[in-house]
Amino acid sequence: MFDLTGRYALVTGATGGIGGAIARAFHAQGATVALSGTRAEVLEQLAAELGERAHVVPANLKDEAAVDALPGAAESAMGGLDILVHNAGVTRDNLFLRMKDEEWSEVLAVNLSAGFRLYRAALKGMMKRRYGRLIGVTSLVGVTGNPGQGNYAASKAGLIGMSKSLAAEVASRNITVNCVAPGFIESPMTEALNEKQREGGISRIPAGRFGQGDEVAAAAVYLASSEAAYVTGQTLHVNGGMAMI
Amino acid sequence: MSDIAERVKKIVIEHLGVDAEKVTENASFIDDLGADSLDTVELVMAFEEEFGCEIPDDAAETILTVGDATRFLEKNAAQA
Numbered sequence: 592m593f594d595l596t597g598r599y600a601l602v603t604g605a606t607g608g609i610g611g612a613i614a615r616a617f618h619a620q621g622a623t624v625a626l627s628g629t630r631a632e633v634l635e636q637l638a639a640e641l642g643e644r645a646h647v648v649p650a651n652l653k654d655e656a657a658v659d660a661l662p663g664a665a666e667s668a669m670g671g672l673d674i675l676v677h678n679a680g681v682t683r684d685n686l687f688l689r690m691k692d693e694e695w696s697e698v699l700a701v702n703l704s705a706g707f708r709l710y711r712a713a714l715k716g717m718m719k720r721r722y723g724r725l726i727g728v729t730s731l732v733g734v735t736g737n738p739g740q741g742n743y744a745a746s747k748a749g750l751i752g753m754s755k756s757l758a759a760e761v762a763s764r765n766i767t768v769n770c771v772a773p774g775f776i777e778s779p780m781t782e783a784l785n786e787k788q789r790e791g792g793i794s795r796i797p798a799g800r801f802g803q804g805d806e807v808a809a810a811a812v813y814l815a816s817s818e819a820a821y822v823t824g825q826t827l828h829v830n831g832g833m834a835m836i
Numbered sequence: 837m838s839d840i841a842e843r844v845k846k847i848v849i850e851h852l853g854v855d856a857e858k859v860t861e862n863a864s865f866i867d868d869l870g871a872d873s874l875d876t877v878e879l880v881m882a883f884e885e886e887f888g889c890e891i892p893d894d895a896a897e898t899i900l901t902v903g904d905a906t907r908f909l910e911k912n913a914a915q916a
Contacts, residue, residue, distance in 0.1 A: 718878060760874060 593816040596621030599671035600815065601662060603652065603709065604679030606633040608778025609728060612804030613676055613811045618644060620812055622674065625665035652679050652705040653697065662713040673720075674815045675713045677706040677750070678728040682780065684739045695742045702746035707753060710768075714761065723766035724815045727754050728807070731774045731830050747772075751826055758824030767823040769814045774830025776802045798831030840887075840913060841906045847882050848902055851875070861903035883909060 600617045604610035606628035614624050614637065623644040626634045631649040638645040646668040650657045666672040680702045683694035710725050717723030732740055733747025751770050758768035775781055775792045781801060784792070793799065810827045813819055828836065845859050854869050865871040865879060880896045883889075883905060889912050891899070899905050 715881060718874075719881070763874070 592818055593812050594621055595674075595812070595815060598622045598673045598815070599625070599666070599669040600674035600676065601625040601627060601648070601665040601669075601672060601709075601713075602676045602678055603627045603650075603661075603705070604728075605637060606630045607678070607680075607780070608804045609773060609776060609807050610676075610678040611637060612808040613678060613728075614645075615641070616805060616808035616812050617674070617815065620816075622815075623669045623671075625669050625672075627661060627665070628679070652701045655704075655708065658705045658708040659712055662709055662716075666716060672713055672716055673722055674724040674726070675709060676726045676728065676811060676815075677709055679705065680728065680730075680743075680746075680780075682740065682743050684743065686739055687741045690741060698742040699746050699749070702743070703749040703753070706750055710753075710757060714766070717766050718761065718764050721765045723761070723764070724819075725754070725757070725766065725768040726811055726814050727751075727768075727770040728811075729770040729772045729826060731772050731828065731834055734772065734826070734828075734836055735834055754826075755824040762823050765820070767814070767819065769819075769823060770826040771807060771810045771814065772826050772828045772830070773807045774802065774828070774833040776804060776807055776829075778804060796831040796833045800831065802829060802831055838906070838910065840910050843886055844883070844902060844906045844909065847886055848879065848905075851879055851882055859902055861901070861906070863902050864900055865902075866900070879905070887913070 595617055600622045602610055602614045605614045605626035614626055618624050618641045625646045625648045626637055627648050627650050628634050629651050634647040638647050648664045648668055650661045652658055683698050685694055706727055727750040729750045730747040732744045733751055736744050754768045754770050807829050810829050848859050849856055852869050852871055863869055865876050880891050884891055887909050
């Protein structure tokens with residue numbers, strides 16, 4: 592089950608905790624992976640660790656032209672593109688009243704608009720080949736909201752709505768479009784939390800702990816697999832029971 | 837029938853899985869040949885590939901029938 596041998600997968604934000612875990616899990620299931628992110632040396636390290644079937648395609652997702660070119664670059668590097676995971680995400684938290692235009696637009700650009708551009712660029716080939724798996728890493732807060740994260744929550748909710756619309760458009764072409772929504776996961780993003788925020792988080796999680804990147808990756812592996820062909824337009828929540836929606 | 841018209845017809849038959857006799861010059865992709873809007877986008881992509889050209893979105897919107905496609909591609913080939 593969930594074998595990805597012979598599949599080609601592009602993962603954005605592969606320098607991060609969750610993105611790295613997704614890339615590792617896809618690779619372990621037999622996929623060829625293209626690792627994207629802004630820090631080329633971190634990507635090179637991961638590629639070296641994975642060995643064969645790993646390629647590095649750095650890109651700055653704030654640069655629209657670079658985003659448009661990324662799926663093509665990944666396809667050239669790997670020889671195909673069946674799976675695209677838009678995992679890259681940034682936070683610029685601030686109270687709504689204090690939020691700067693740049694804080695809003697930067698988060699929307701990377702988390703949402705880059706996803707739109709990546710999916711659009713990857714779709715042509717997927718439609719021709721009649722196979723594709725588009726997976727967006729969204730967030731629990733895209734569904735529940737979170738004080739101080741108006742921009743981030745909007746971007747992640749946007750990713751869910753975009754995915755559902757696209758899922759309906761391309762389902763007949765054997766392309767599925769889904770999201771994975773992590774709750775609190777051990778990652779560089781949650782390392783920024785202070786002890787009080789951490790404890791406050793854990794008190795709201797029935798599982799009593801933060802999740803691990805590989806627990807999110809397992810959900811992505813499922814959605815990327817052939818076995819998930821009949822699952823589209825969905826959001827798979829991975830949050831230790833923090834919200835049951 | 838011109839070479840371009842033949843190639844257009846072949847693509848339409850292959851892509852939409854319709855009988856050759858239905859693919860007449862005035863046949864509308866959507867109304868007569870059962871295409872949906874995504875099929876029409878794919879047809880344009882297939883024409884671009886076959887003829888090695890780019891069909892801009894505003895031109896693509898005017899290609900509604902088999903004849904529209906043939907005329908556009910003939911004009912395009914003449915300009916090339």
